[in-house]
Amino acid sequence: MVRSNKPSAIGLGASLPQSTVSINDNVVEASLPTGESVAIHLYGATVTSWKANGQEQLFLSEKAHLDGSKPIRGGIPLVFPVFGPPPQNHVTSPLPQHGFARNSNWEYLGKSSAEAADNQGDQAVKLDFGLSHTMLSEEFRKAWPYEFGLVYSVTLTKTSLQTQLQVRNEGTQNFEFQVLMHTYLNIADISAIRVKNLESKTYIDKTREATSHTETSPALAITGETDRVYQNLDPSVPIIVSSAADDQPLFSITREALADVVVWNPWIEKAKGMADFGPDEAYKNMICVEAGSVSGWQTIEAGDSWEGGQTIKSRL
Numbered sequence: 679m680v681r682s683n684k685p686s687a688i689g690l691g692a693s694l695p696q697s698t699v700s701i702n703d704n705v706v707e708a709s710l711p712t713g714e715s716v717a718i719h720l721y722g723a724t725v726t727s728w729k730a731n732g733q734e735q736l737f738l739s740e741k742a743h744l745d746g747s748k749p750i751r752g753g754i755p756l757v758f759p760v761f762g763p764p765p766q767n768h769v770t771s772p773l774p775q776h777g778f779a780r781n782s783n784w785e786y787l788g789k790s791s792a793e794a795a796d797n798q799g800d801q802a803v804k805l806d807f808g809l810s811h812t813m814l815s816e817e818f819r820k821a822w823p824y825e826f827g828l829v830y831s832v833t834l835t836k837t838s839l840q841t842q843l844q845v846r847n848e849g850t851q852n853f854e855f856q857v858l859m860h861t862y863l864n865i866a867d868i869s870a871i872r873v874k875n876l877e878s879k880t881y882i883d884k885t886r887e888a889t890s891h892t893e894t895s896p897a898l899a900i901t902g903e904t905d906r907v908y909q910n911l912d913p914s915v916p917i918i919v920s921s922a923a924d925d926q927p928l929f930s931i932t933r934e935a936l937a938d939v940v941v942w943n944p945w946i947e948k949a950k951g952m953a954d955f956g957p958d959e960a961y962k963n964m965i966c967v968e969a970g971s972v973s974g975w976q977t978i979e980a981g982d983s984w985e986g987g988q989t990i991k992s993r994l
């Protein structure tokens with residue numbers, strides 16, 4: 679495990695103003711010379727902050743546990759290898775809801791040199807995190823006995839945040855998994871946003887005994903508890919969270935190899951019922967748009983790997 683009690687600074691680029699990376703109390707933070715920053719807790723490799731345009735872009739509950747005692751409520755928890763409550767009589771059945779990735783301690787693998795600049799000539803910083811079978815708690819190792827390696831890459835540019843996961847099967851037997859980037863977007867007012875590019879798509883409504891529907895709205899308003907799994911989307915078509923007032927995009931989310939998107943807001947009662955969600959009214963300040971592969975299972979053969987991810991742009 680990479681551990682450091684003292685902040686360390688690592689520069690990127692020779693002549694350009696430097697990006698910095700620091701590691702403190704199991705939190706890796708990076709910032710660009712232009713002011714954008716990102717923070718990732720090694721617990722869950724959970725991105726807990728992304729600042730761009732001078733503003734925090736991710737919602738983090740005031741009551742979130744940041745001490746590794748519970749998955750972090752907010753930011754971008756990573757769901758793997760099962761989404762939601764595991765099905766019965768399945769290899770994932772012994773696992774907790776949303777699997778083990780968000781409640782395991784990851785290691786910081788360092789900054790990648792591959793992405794020193796984005797296509798506007800601005801700097802970018804890419805941070806890699808790793809989790810493997812041997813790093814899991816004994817409980818999780820027993821519950822999911824596969825030899826695997828995860829590399830989670832978080833790339834910050836001036837205009838975007840990218841999160842990308844590589845899953846490797848390092849064992850001798852095939853395994854299957856689901857994956858989801860459970861992104862809590864920070865918004866000023868849930869009644870003032872719309873979610874676009876879901877029209878005509880099939881979704882499962884988890885608030886209504888998991889029934890299947892077709893989306894009719896070109897710009898979805900969130901007016902109550904919402905927990906929908908939109909299926910088989912084209913990952914290159916961005917999901918847009920826009921301002922209802924002037925239709926300006928607030929966020930756009932494109933995906934790679936992640937064909938499903940969950941839209942979740944707990945609304946009043948569910949928000950009150952979650953001990954780590956606060957304040958109660960904060961359901962108004964978040965919308966989860968979660969890129970994933972969750973309606974079926976991805977199978978990886980022994981020795982193979984899979985890769986998928988999302989790119990979020992804010993206030994385009």
Ligand SMILES: O=P(O)(O)OC[C@H]1O[C@@H](O)[C@H](O)[C@@H](O)[C@@H]1O
Binds near residue numbers: 775906
């Ligand atoms: O409370 P958790 O385990 O973080 O899950 C939060 C929500 O996560 C969403 O992805 C699920 O669709 C919801 O059903 C669930 O309630």
